[in-house]
Amino acid sequence: MEEQKAPQILFVDDEPSLESLIRRQFRRKLRKNEYEFFFAQNGVEALKQIEEEPDIQVVITDINMPEMNGLTLLDKIHDLGHVIKTVVLSAYGDMKNIRTAMNRGAFDFLNKPIDFEDLEITMNRALEQVQQQRNSQYQLQQAQTQLIQSEKMSALGQLIAGVAHEMNNPVGFIAGNVAIAEDYISELIEVIELYRDKFKDPGEEISAKLHEVDFESLVADVPELVASMKEGTDRIYHLSNSLRTFSRADISTKVAFNLHDGLDSTLLILKHRLKANEFRPDIDICKEYSELPAVICYPGQLNQVFMNLLANAIDALDEYSDKRTWDEMLESPNIITISTCELPENKRVQIRISDNGPGIPEKVKTHVFDYLFTTKPPGKGTGLGLSISYQIVVEKHGGRLYCESEGDTGATFIIELPIE
Template identity: 40%
Template structure:
């Protein structure tokens, strides 16, 4: 139920107050009164009337000064003021409007005119308030729409970057894979040929006493004994090197996963390791600081239904942020201090209630303050210098985990000690589980 409009009437003459109050009450308004300017200001501040009828000619504090003080206060500045006065001079009226009054009622006034002027100003105030609310609401909607548009644009750019990175990685892996496989495969034959040649060399050494002098001299210059000892070692190291390149290529292809845009069961450990491989150059030690240690504590987890490429993007964002934090911390310490307290990233996986997989990525960096933790997943929020980050990495990661995988992503940090990001996603995605159930039902 709406309350009646409250009108504050201010006049130092009791007879005038009685007439005005009676007229307003008969018209259905609630009325409050004040007999001087000071009381009017206190009353308006406390009761917040919808409109003030203010006499101009009052002792001590006249209507003009009372109006000026009302309009100077943020609490009462929006309350419309109608002057009641016997003054008819245009200068006085202009002064009143300049101070913020919305209308004048000239004494002696007509009751009907008074009610019409009061009603008109109340309607105007209501319309103005409604318009302000609509403008505020529309402005808020536009701001949200703009933020969503900006967020979508950044997400699109980030997605395009990841897609381009995936294509680049897959292309490089493919180009490297063919010649490396060729070398790696032929090393087996080379090793066999070398073994035959070394066997021949041993036979030659047994018969070296009967060899011509020129052949004996060539053998001495060749240092055949050293070659016989070192050549198998050289081939073995070459084989290890090509095996390592093959492993790198396999990891690169696993990270890109261009053929896995759909949700399917994958080994999340492979995704983590592939991401670490991409970031390996940032983990290595330099002349300024030792390497960043990576501690893997992988549990026996089943294949997880997920969007592998998107999940790898989450790993990339979290691990890259951890490296950023550790690098910043190491620049503020000496090399011996960094050796004494080495920078570490610990990655732990586990299974929760046979339904969820938990991936915890922690670092012993400077930590995150509670104020920043509260906003860390907000779009465009970043603590990095201009040009160093968009503030979208963790926001996108949160959406990938929460919206795309129906999971959870949270940050736990102790300032000055550590930060930990915990990812939890279902081992089986509900949509696929439902589809699988329908398929089984239809086949039964």
């Protein structure tokens, strides 16, 4: 997600000359960006630095310092739960403090005065360990998200595919019978009309009945009636096809897929959430589709990305509705815009999903794709939607997923996918 950064190391010592000493000693490596150093003069300052620079991987700390000593700092760093290795600096032979530090989880210790060669070896060993630990933590999280994702998806997909399948049978016999009923009805009408031709005077009772049912308009109505029944069954067919498009479970191979079908079937599934409710009017959907080639992809997974992005946009608009009056919302309606285009120069397609909700503050923006990051109350958001989507777009499809949000004019999420 980010370019290669120099490993960050924090030195904590109340001796102010330590900084220039260390910088001088490592000046070549610092210039070559092999390390980035930070300095603090006591535990309190050190904690502040760690908070500001969460990428600090190794802390090298003195033990005796004003305000907060090195041993307390060790405890506090441990409580933060970050993957950080701490090395303590101690006076030669101060076995008691060294034992305490090691018992509190210090990675290693160094004696003062500092032997720089030893310092560097220890630093590199500590960095290596942190990197290994962070990597395995990352892999574990990836595996876990993937597991949750496939679990969620297969449960939802199976349910939807099942419903679509169950719908198809009854619709099938309605549609089939409508056509037959249409034939039967016209035959019955023909028979009645034949009777009327042959027996000009059917008698009082039949004449009255014909009048009562308004035979002429009844006959005239039949075609419209049948047409609307056909239209209804067509719509249900369409719905069940969309459901099946949405839940396409061809997980194991990539296939050519029309992304517009994916977007439309996802919109259909979210339709109930777009409708007006007691807090806001309908959310408008504005489609700006342009001609797109079929994209080789995992359709089920991309549908899941569309689902996550659209659901987030709806959540944002829902939340924003609390801050706007009904009249304001009628005047400038809640709207989600979906636009697609081909980027022929780099053989990619781009899909932009924008909302005119509250937008994303700069501070939140840097975290939206993080695992388990959410600003929604418990029970509402798990903070997985965007990190799963990121994984699908970037890792599974070699694409890009990023967001743009300036001020409070809403948010735009942009997906770019290679066509092949």
